[in-house]
Amino acid sequence: MLDLKMLEVLELRGTHHWVPSAQRLFGGQIIGQALVAAAKSVSDNLYAHSLHCYFVRPGDPTVPVLYQVDRTRDGRSFTVRSVKAIQHGQPILICQASFQVLQPSPLQHQFPMPVVPQPEDLLTVEELIQRYLSQADLTESAKQGLNKLLANEVPIEMKPVSPAHFYRFASGEPRRLFWARARGYIGEGNMKLHCCVAAYVSDYALLGTVLLPYSKYKARFIASLDHAMWFHSTFRSDEWMLYECVSPWAASSRGLVEGRLWRRDGVLAASCSQEGVLRVKPVTENSKL
Numbered sequence: 001m002l003d004l005k006m007l008e009v010l011e012l013r014g015t016h017h018w019v020p021s022a023q024r025l026f027g028g029q030i031i032g033q034a035l036v037a038a039a040k041s042v043s044d045n046l047y048a049h050s051l052h053c054y055f056v057r058p059g060d061p062t063v064p065v066l067y068q069v070d071r072t073r074d075g076r077s078f079t080v081r082s083v084k085a086i087q088h089g090q091p092i093l094i095c096q097a098s099f100q101v102l103q104p105s106p107l108q109h110q111f112p113m114p115v116v117p118q119p120e121d122l123l124t125v126e127e128l129i130q131r132y133l134s135q136a137d138l139t140e141s142a143k144q145g146l147n148k149l150l151a152n153e154v155p156i157e158m159k160p161v162s163p164a165h166f167y168r169f170a171s172g173e174p175r176r177l178f179w180a181r182a183r184g185y186i187g188e189g190n191m192k193l194h195c196c197v198a199a200y201v202s203d204y205a206l207l208g209t210v211l212l213p214y215s216k217y218k219a220r221f222i223a224s225l226d227h228a229m230w231f232h233s234t235f236r237s238d239e240w241m242l243y244e245c246v247s248p249w250a251a252s253s254r255g256l257v258e259g260r261l262w263r264r265d266g267v268l269a270a271s272c273s274q275e276g277v278l279r280v281k282p283v284t285e286n287s288k289l
């Protein structure tokens with residue numbers, strides 16, 4: 001999914017594998033591929049430490065995306081790349097990514113990881129949906145919604161910490177916790193690839209956190225406007241990581257979300273922030289799916 005075809009040294013092409021039901025490209029795919037394009041233009045001793053992106057147009061799933069990389073600066077410690085993701089001759093995403101050589105320091109701190117059940121003690125999204133589907137009192141539209149979710153072959157495996165909250169069965173605080181990992185085996189590989197996969201994963205289920213206090217409303221239009229991410233530590237994106245998503249603010253048809261990806265040994269691996277546009281309508285049926 002993140003394997004881009006190199007057309008020129010600074011021009012790469014990405015294709016799509018999983019497309020959300022909204023029929024616009026998944027933001028995480030575009031960010032992940034933009035980071036791959038940037039990373040291919042820096043030397044192996046440099047590690048991605050941050051990226052800042054704006055989603056300026058919806059991605060069209062019927063054509064590939066062209067990534068154009070600009071070598072903004074090659075410094076002694078830090079190297080910056082600007083990437084434009086282009087479709088139909090126009091940018092759909094603009095992204096700056098910064099890389100650093102390893103520079104250890106005695107300044108080291110982080111928040112503690114939230115205390116939650118281990119992934120082995122929780123059910124996957126697919127197992128949960130199967131369980132809900134076996135309930136006798138399910139409405140036809142709820143069944144359809146669940147089957148649609150089941151058919152949604154997202155390349156991320158997830159285990160929600162509080163499933164009822166995750167699926168918005170009732171209003172709750174705008175905070176979501178779930179274990180996530182890329183499907184399949186990636187291996188030790190290089191850290192650049194794990195950062196690109198984490199960038200992909202980080203956009204999934206993040207913006208929906210804004211909706212958690214509002215079970216009486218459902219999304220009519222939801223799209224991420226920007227996404228920033230910081231990589232703090234080495235990690236394996238194909239091993240379980242705890243994703244903590246919190247929304248500190250929403251108003252003016254926009255919502256802000258902050259995400260933290262924790263290694264299961266408690267090390268903070270990455271943080272991200274995203275603002276999105278959310279236009280809602282009241283839920284009219286019994287089903288909230």
Ligand SMILES: CC(C)(COP(=O)(O)OP(=O)(O)OC[C@H]1O[C@@H](n2cnc3c(N)ncnc32)[C@H](O)[C@@H]1OP(=O)(O)O)[C@@H](O)C(=O)NCCC(=O)NCCSC(=O)CCCC(=O)O
Pocket residue numbers: 024025026027028055056057058059203204205206207208221222223224225277279
């Ligand atoms: C953000 C926008 C839409 C902004 O463009 P814009 O021309 O300013 O668009 P817009 O005016 O906001 O229209 C969008 C839509 O909102 C409607 N609208 C606009 N104003 C109102 C209103 N007052 N009341 C009710 N509806 C309103 C418009 O009619 C548009 O609806 P439509 O698309 O026509 O059905 C654009 O820049 C864009 O599409 N950027 C790309 C965003 C993107 O694709 N992000 C990545 C994918 S989203 C993602 O990956 C997160 C997943 C979320 C999740 O499911 O968890």
